[in-house]
Amino acid sequence: MADNHLGEFLRARRAAVRPADVAMPSHGVRRVAGLRREEVSVLAGVNADYYTRLEQGRERHPSAQVVNALSRALRLDTDARTHLHQLAGTTASQQPAATSARVDPALRVLLSGYPDTPAFVIDPSLNVLAANAPAQALYSPFEPMDNLARMVFLTPAGRPFHSRWDQTAETVVGHLRQAYGIDPGSAQPRELIAELNHHSADFARMWRTHTVRGKTREEKYFRHPDAGAITLTYHAFDVREAPGQQLIIYHAELGSPSAEALRILGATHTTTHQE
Incomplete structure (x- = not known):
């Protein structure tokens, strides 16, 4: 199976956000660290099944609008938001050419x-x-x-x-x-x-x-x-x-x-x- 960098990033960042961080009530025993997938989908305003497919790597090409919504839901800072866009292929690479080891x-x-x-x-x-x-x-x-x-x-x-x-x-x-x-x-x-x-x-x-x-x-x-x-x-x-x-x-x-x-x-x- 191809690498699933986008899904791995989403899972890791979801695990880093607690319900209290986004003013979301928490009910019952939580079996996951951080937010549940359904909670992220609600916060981002995207379909829960679609978000699950993103994490599992069955969907790899979200729109820029979806990436922005997920960035807000997961409370990503500027660097992390840029990184998520890069993983989703919704922005051009910040580095157009290979970095030279030669210092002017x-x-x-x-x-x-x-x-x-x-x-x-x-x-x-x-x-x-x-x-x-x-x-x-x-x-x-x-x-x-x-x-x-x-x-x-x-x-x-x-x-x-x-x-x-x-x-x-x-x-x-x-x-x-x-x-x-x-x-x-x-x-x-x-x-x-x-x-x-x-x-x-x-x-x-x-x-x-x-x-x-x-x-x-x-x-x-x-x-x-x-x-x-x-x-x-x-x-x-x-x-x-x-x-x-x-x-x-x-x-x-x-x-x-x-x-x-x-x-x-x-x-x-x-x-x-x-x-």
Whole structure:
């Protein structure tokens, strides 16, 4: 049987919504986590049998209107709603061409222009394509600084380095789920996901939730073995001339202990590599 990504996503998201979340009364003993299929169909205004066929994979081509109605019923945020449209084939792919691993020389120069700010470039599979010296200093517990997902789930340094590991791990899974939804036929994210599923029970459990999340802005909490606790805010920017690439810039609050920790880390990293 063909893969049923649309149905799996709907089931996972249905299980994540409780009747109280949508002001729906709950009667009797519930044998399912979250909403029943009939409840989703009522909330979305679609035929219950039709919705069942969507989950079972017997119907794979809902209209954009139905997708929008289901998104509202399942309380999907913007990233998850976009992902559902992609699975249903009701929107064009966000990524028109394969992502290049080549980072433009001008962008590399831009990275080096942030002497005290970690900055790096990633692709949709969270491979680190280029990084400036402060980013290399921050991520120095990892050798190499190659893929953010592997660094979180498969590297021993991952858990002690990320102070809020569970939060970071869930975010990483959400990013990979979004990348997979954009181009499920691409070998790169598919092979990475298979590797993570095979070697990390935590990843496999989180992957089954079908949580979708794009990179925008968020606080990050680190505990560096040489600098202690560091709290940073990151911003993600699409690289227009290289679809799929993103520039990630970390920022510490001016005058904060985290800013001082970054300064010390950068100086130590530079001295070490000059010796």
